[in-house]
Amino acid sequence: MDKRERLIESTRELLWERGYVGTSPKAIQERSGAGQGSMYHHFQGKSELALAAIGRSADDLRAKAEAEFSGPGSVVERITVYLRRERDVLKGCPVGRLAQDPDVMADAELRKPVEEYFGWLTGRLAELLDEGRAAGELDQALDPLATATALVAALQGGYILARAAGSPDVFAKAVDGALGLLTTKET
Amino acid sequence: MDKRERLIESTRELLWERGYVGTSPKAIQERSGAGQGSMYHHFQGKSELALAAIGRSADDLRAKAEAEFSGPGSVVERITVYLRRERDVLKGCPVGRLAQDPDVMADAELRKPVEEYFGWLTGRLAELLDEGRAAGELDQALDPLATATALVAALQGGYILARAAGSPDVFAKAVDGALGLLTTKET
DNA sequence: GTCTATAGGGCGATAGAC
DNA sequence: GTCTATCGCCCTATAGAC
DSSP, X not given: OOHHHHXXXXXXXXXXXXXXXXXXXXXXXXXXXXXXXXXXXXXXXXXXXXXXXXXXXXXXXXXXXXXXXXXXXXXXXXXXXXXXXXXXXXXXXXXXXXXXXXXXXXXXXXXXXXXHHHHHHHHHHHHHHHHHHHTTSBOTTOOHHHHHHHHHHHHHHHHHHHHHHTOTHHHHHHHHHHHHHHHXXXX | XXXXXXXXXXXXXXXXXXXXXXXXXXXXXXXXXXXXXXXHHHOSSHHHHHHHHHHHHHHHHHHHHHHHHTSSSOHHHHHHHHHHSOOXXXXXXXXXXXXXXXXXXXXXXXXXXXXHHHHHHHHHHHHHHHHHHHTTSBOTTOOHHHHHHHHHHHHHHHHHHHHHHTOTHHHHHHHHHHHHHHHTTBO
């Protein structure tokens, strides 16, 4: 792995662990094993590096989710697979945590990939729910977009509650609760 | 309002806006109108000041929620009042955002009020749901604790999605979705 | 490409005058 | 109680040698 690559990967890790405000160029250099000169040769500065890192993290999450959404099984089964996938719960969502970061939200460029990721995820889940409703798998009264938004929110909030409690079990409880509500709407 | 009070209130605001990592003693002093000496006279340092601020924010949220939980109406009505209460959505949850902060979670003292707040909130909602189930207001198959956790998570995640989208409407959608799932479980 | 040196400013805290 | 002065260190970035 070349230095440029190591810089991006180290930035992804640090953004995940400490957020944008909590991540310094110095820390990135130390973790990546690259020096000042190397970093500023490949990137203009902290924000440009962060942009590359955030974009890559969002793309990763999108690919993983899409693989589950387009996999085998009924709609409810596919959503269950997605919701119950093994996660690094106590580290939180690598993209979601950036939405809390004031300096990320204040910069239109940095914010764009975050906004797009959640827009895509919610929309894709809404499509699935709609498909499940059309197939008679789900309650006809169910609102696909609102339900999709609630499911994504339950995941993101699950991360927060798990971190607050210091236990991944709370995340699992949130998913259980959301799925419990959804699946009693199966027909 | 004396200086000590202003220091605590300014810290609450800054923690809400920028988190612990993003809040400096200097910024607190500027916002409160207190100088270095004043701040370090009343508090040992940044973390002690944050502790006072976090505790107060958690107490506030608890009191507001309890007023709604113990108000008039059926269980579903009271939960709806709580979920739909007017909020500063784009600013996020003053306590929930701290769960993302690495330096808060790393300090047992700072983390305690965050953990306790969410423990209380989830437990209290679970009691309500249990009450509603006993009264025949909700589906007998509903798991009170898991559902309560999912509802709190939907709120916390709603804040995140709204910030990511730059619009409070997304928060409302998440609440709609959660309530939609819950209320079709009414009997 | 990568390194070291350096810069100007902020960080979190302490000291001591008033 | 509150102020100003000062500290040692880190922040983000630039310059220029190799």
